[in-house]
Amino acid sequence: MSHADKRHERLRERLRERRWRITPQRRSVVEALSGPNLHLTAEEIFARARTVVPEISRATVYNTLRELVEMGELAEMQIGPGPALYDPNAVVHHHHLVCSSCGRIYDIHPLGVEHLDLREEDRDGFELQRAEVVFHGRCRACKESEDT
Amino acid sequence: MSHADKRHERLRERLRERRWRITPQRRSVVEALSGPNLHLTAEEIFARARTVVPEISRATVYNTLRELVEMGELAEMQIGPGPALYDPNAVVHHHHLVCSSCGRIYDIHPLGVEHLDLREEDRDGFELQRAEVVFHGRCRACKESEDT
DNA sequence: TGTAGTATTAGAATCAGTCTAAAACTGTAG
DNA sequence: CTACAGTTTTAGACTGATTCTAATACTACA
Numbered sequence: 001m002s003h004a005d006k007r008h009e010r011l012r013e014r015l016r017e018r019r020w021r022i023t024p025q026r027r028s029v030v031e032a033l034s035g036p037n038l039h040l041t042a043e044e045i046f047a048r049a050r051t052v053v054p055e056i057s058r059a060t061v062y063n064t065l066r067e068l069v070e071m072g073e074l075a076e077m078q079i080g081p082g083p084a085l086y087d088p089n090a091v092v093h094h095h096h097l098v099c100s101s102c103g104r105i106y107d108i109h110p111l112g113v114e115h116l117d118l119r120e121e122d123r124d125g126f127e128l129q130r131a132e133v134v135f136h137g138r139c140r141a142c143k144e145s146e147d148t
Numbered sequence: 149m150s151h152a153d154k155r156h157e158r159l160r161e162r163l164r165e166r167r168w169r170i171t172p173q174r175r176s177v178v179e180a181l182s183g184p185n186l187h188l189t190a191e192e193i194f195a196r197a198r199t200v201v202p203e204i205s206r207a208t209v210y211n212t213l214r215e216l217v218e219m220g221e222l223a224e225m226q227i228g229p230g231p232a233l234y235d236p237n238a239v240v241h242h243h244h245l246v247c248s249s250c251g252r253i254y255d256i257h258p259l260g261v262e263h264l265d266l267r268e269e270d271r272d273g274f275e276l277q278r279a280e281v282v283f284h285g286r287c288r289a290c291k292e293s294e295d296t
Numbered sequence: 297t298g299t300a301g302t303a304t305t306a307g308a309a310t311c312a313g314t315c316t317a318a319a320a321c322t323g324t325a326g
Numbered sequence: 327c328t329a330c331a332g333t334t335t336t337a338g339a340c341t342g343a344t345t346c347t348a349a350t351a352c353t354a355c356a
Contacts, residue, residue, distance in 0.1 A: 122256040125288030140273030
């Protein structure tokens with residue numbers, strides 16, 4: 001059984017524990033979100049969910065996504081303009097790598113994050129909670145198809 | 149003369165050098181963007197510009213902002229959902245500090261950014277161009293008005 | 297079986313931003 | 327000065343993403 005499958009199974013378990021009512025619609029949304037290194041828009045999730053439950057409405061998809069985000073089971077992120085992306089890999093905190101040429105996004109665990117800190121002159125009584133790092137660059141595939 | 153004023157003056161100079169035609173509308177947008185630690189939405193910039201040139205239209209504000217961003221004179225950023233924010237402090241690269249309680253954003257130069265790097269297992273031929281760091285936490289003011 | 301609470305729906309509404317086609321300006325050559 | 331080409335601005339239509347609304351359907355359980 002894959003890492004993603006295990007993650008998905010644990011998620012279903014947590015949802016059951018929380019007495020979150022699992023309906024066919026909600027299940028289809030949660031299923032649309034299983035898979036590794038996945039970053040989908042609400043519209044893509046809607047499309048996937050529809051292949052399983054054709055009568056599902058956009059409102060339900062948005063409601064379900066909001067609830068999962070509130071429960072901490074799903075991360076919502078905004079990389080540049082355009083629609084929000086949903087990242088099912090929310091339980092373990094991680095960072096992102098964005099290819100500026102194809103736009104693909106990868107989950108990463110960079111080195112040096114724990115040493116990031118504010119300078120004295122920037123601090124001004126601020127209480128740090130977390131740091132978010134986004135790397136931009138060019139992925140192998142885009143570098144190799146070097147046809148500028 | 150303040151730091152921000154000097155920055156603003158140099159900006160006007162660069163725009164002149166580039167033969168960017170300065171019209172009253174464009175001037176009002178550029179003026180709306182002067183000030184330290186400023187992060188405005190297009191709508192706020194429109195409102196400010198209107199106090200100077202009441203007949204300016206939204207389209208002109210958006211056009212002008214796009215041109216400034218293309219010229220590298222203005223940074224456009226997306227912190228969470230909602231409208232994009234424009235940061236006039238674009239020439240010197242910097243990072244951001246966001247108060248999760250009041251939403252205010254501060255420009256910072258954190259320690260340790262230059263040591264951030266990809267792990268071998270995450271790298272996969274990726275060519276890094278830049279890292280973007282966003283700190284989240286609570287600002288002094290919000291911490292002091294501790295009335296939960 | 298009735299009822300209260302929960303979930304879902306289609307479509308209207310909202311919000312941010314882009315597009316369009318016409319009108320207004322500007323610089324310059326005659 | 328006048329004509330023209332090129333640039334800039336405009337109001338409002340349009341689009342895409344998301345939220346809201348009010349009606350309907352489902353579920354648990356008294």
